[in-house]
Amino acid sequence: MPAPRSAPRPLRDIAVVAFAQTDHRRTSDELSEVEMLMPVLHQVLAQTGLRTSDIGFTCSGSTDYLAGRAFSFTMALDGVGAWPPISESHVEMDGAWALYEAWTKLLTGDADTALVYAYGKSSPGSVRDVLTRQLDPYYVAPLWPDSVALAALQAQALIDAGDTDEPALAAVATRSRAAATDNSHAQLRGSVPHGEYAVRPLRTGDCPPIGDGAAAVILAAGERARELCERPAWIRGIDHRIEAHGLGVRDLTDSPSARLAAERAGAFERPVDTAELHAPFSSQEVVLRKALRLGDDVDVNPSGGALAAHPIMAAGLIRIGEAAARIGRGDSDRALAHATSGPCLQQNLVAVLEGDPR
Amino acid sequence: MPEVLKAPLVVEFPFTRSLGPVQSAFLTGLRERVVLGVRTADGRTLVPPVEYDPVTSEELSELVEVAATGTVTTWAWNHEPRRGQPLDRPFAWVLVRLDGADTGLLHVLDAPGGPDSVHTGMRVRVRWAGERSGAITDIACFEPHDEATAELAGSDGRFEDLVTGIVAPARLDYTYSPGRAQSAYLHALAERRVVGERCPSCRKVYVPPRGACPTCGVATSERVEVGPRGTVTTYCIVNIKAKNLDIEVPYVYAHIALDGADLALHGRIGGIPYDQVRMGLRVEPVWSDGGGHPDHYRPTGEPDADYETYKELL
Numbered sequence: 202m203p204a205p206r207s208a209p210r211p212l213r214d215i216a217v218v219a220f221a222q223t224d225h226r227r228t229s230d231e232l233s234e235v236e237m238l239m240p241v242l243h244q245v246l247a248q249t250g251l252r253t254s255d256i257g258f259t260c261s262g263s264t265d266y267l268a269g270r271a272f273s274f275t276m277a278l279d280g281v282g283a284w285p286p287i288s289e290s291h292v293e294m295d296g297a298w299a300l301y302e303a304w305t306k307l308l309t310g311d312a313d314t315a316l317v318y319a320y321g322k323s324s325p326g327s328v329r330d331v332l333t334r335q336l337d338p339y340y341v342a343p344l345w346p347d348s349v350a351l352a353a354l355q356a357q358a359l360i361d362a363g364d365t366d367e368p369a370l371a372a373v374a375t376r377s378r379a380a381a382t383d384n385s386h387a388q389l390r391g392s393v394p395h396g397e398y399a400v401r402p403l404r405t406g407d408c409p410p411i412g413d414g415a416a417a418v419i420l421a422a423g424e425r426a427r428e429l430c431e432r433p434a435w436i437r438g439i440d441h442r443i444e445a446h447g448l449g450v451r452d453l454t455d456s457p458s459a460r461l462a463a464e465r466a467g468a469f470e471r472p473v474d475t476a477e478l479h480a481p482f483s484s485q486e487v488v489l490r491k492a493l494r495l496g497d498d499v500d501v502n503p504s505g506g507a508l509a510a511h512p513i514m515a516a517g518l519i520r521i522g523e524a525a526a527r528i529g530r531g532d533s534d535r536a537l538a539h540a541t542s543g544p545c546l547q548q549n550l551v552a553v554l555e556g557d558p559r
Numbered sequence: 560m561p562e563v564l565k566a567p568l569v570v571e572f573p574f575t576r577s578l579g580p581v582q583s584a585f586l587t588g589l590r591e592r593v594v595l596g597v598r599t600a601d602g603r604t605l606v607p608p609v610e611y612d613p614v615t616s617e618e619l620s621e622l623v624e625v626a627a628t629g630t631v632t633t634w635a636w637n638h639e640p641r642r643g644q645p646l647d648r649p650f651a652w653v654l655v656r657l658d659g660a661d662t663g664l665l666h667v668l669d670a671p672g673g674p675d676s677v678h679t680g681m682r683v684r685v686r687w688a689g690e691r692s693g694a695i696t697d698i699a700c701f702e703p704h705d706e707a708t709a710e711l712a713g714s715d716g717r718f719e720d721l722v723t724g725i726v727a728p729a730r731l732d733y734t735y736s737p738g739r740a741q742s743a744y745l746h747a748l749a750e751r752r753v754v755g756e757r758c759p760s761c762r763k764v765y766v767p768p769r770g771a772c773p774t775c776g777v778a779t780s781e782r783v784e785v786g787p788r789g790t791v792t793t794y795c796i797v798n799i800k801a802k803n804l805d806i807e808v809p810y811v812y813a814h815i816a817l818d819g820a821d822l823a824l825h826g827r828i829g830g831i832p833y834d835q836v837r838m839g840l841r842v843e844p845v846w847s848d849g850g851g852h853p854d855h856y857r858p859t860g861e862p863d864a865d866y867e868t869y870k871e872l873l
Contacts, residue, residue, distance in 0.1 A: 231563045233738025236770040239778050253776040269570045269733040279769055282776025326733040339582055340607045340695050343727045345643035350652045353635030361679045401636035445613030449654050449663025
């Protein structure tokens, strides 16, 4: 096996200096998207003392299909004070990919600070059906295979391969919700019944809660980061990779794209102490632990992860934010944060975050 | 706080896609009860076929027929079929590697024996739909099949009357809720009042309110009643009749700064010939029955507003 390739040293040091998230809830119909989002925008700005007019670049992640309205992200722009005009961009993906875009913007030197936010209200629609619209429109979407069904196919493949079994999956779910007991933002906390089969072999407990929520992060480069934050979470590497969209082409028990992203982000150069994994289904944690070579000594999803709260489009950004917050508190020195998008871990992003030596 | 407004919102469209040569051959083949794959340079056969090799990105075009029988490589039992799914009774989602193929096809398995009758490695065959049009649903489903590999039809992948496109109906149902600020605005309209919200920072009054000041990026919360009278700040003359709109052309569509508001909203101007509408014209709402926005605005008869009073609101 070839030696892991080292991640190239970034051109500038860039760090997560602030993170905020909503309390994620099953429904938030008394709030519009921008009303839900604004408190977290204000929180990250307050953490750094920045005003919206001080931000060099703004990038967001969300999807029209959750809202059922075209260009829905433009309504949320009111929350960031987009007049007079600002430097702004949007990805129709999880906010983790918006963070990636902001990171590249900061690397170019065009900006020293960036505000990244993401939000999703799943409550207005039926999210299992909504997500079928991201599938191949020729061969797959006409069959309406919902997100739980596709995850269940992956889970059965793992069981057949001997990588897990139903009790082990239940243990992942139990451990995640127990970890979330200390996370006041989480939607499912503590003891949660493992429930009936949703799509066998996955039970309701193996699936993420459906809910609404938002998150925001501020990035800063170099000394600016140290001015804004006591212990910045330096992004030592970040990379994202995608696999063939045809599920039958892939080995569903593995995630070569997550492994490659981790390698290019430098995750394998030194051990990490914490991993925040975006694994919406218990079975996907099994895949990711293997692909990312995470041993039992790594604290996986101390926040509770996506099984405790899964605001779609924000859940991946929250993994980066939780990892950064843990570094900021001194609970971690080197953390891996992962985000996914698409069915059965089709796309994967990995960031490696570090605090300054203590 | 008044009751949160909710309304059904249906997003429905015929998703119309054209096909490339490989997809066209595959879907035409299904119409003719033939399953085609595509051969890669390293000799793998991909079913369903794609136009570019997912590993090398090389363009693919060599079509090969595979059998309508195969082996389940993974499965999941769906006890509650959802709208649009191929079977309306409990079934298994399956990935099937057809005999002669190297990859899995996603579809459903009709398994009357229930989940205990399904296992990875089981043999299945295609059940064709009675009426076929050149779509993935021409395979109605798979069914258990204990016998040997089905014989090939001997197709070379060339057909008369190729299917060149698909229409995949899409429908999603939502319950739309406009949130706090817009709910309050709509409640007030039902009482023939117009309310905006004042920004606590720049003091501007926004109407319709969306809960945030787009300049300051802060929440707006102080409710302010504006209008009902206002001033035309700018306008255009519409000469093309919109479909399903029962308004005679030409008519005037205008930006109207309601008294007390710091930005203009738009509305139709009536009660005055279209060529007499002008900037500065003072107007008032004409309400329609049943709540909602004014049907249109008409002149109040007041003298025109001075340009200085609305030039910032254009």
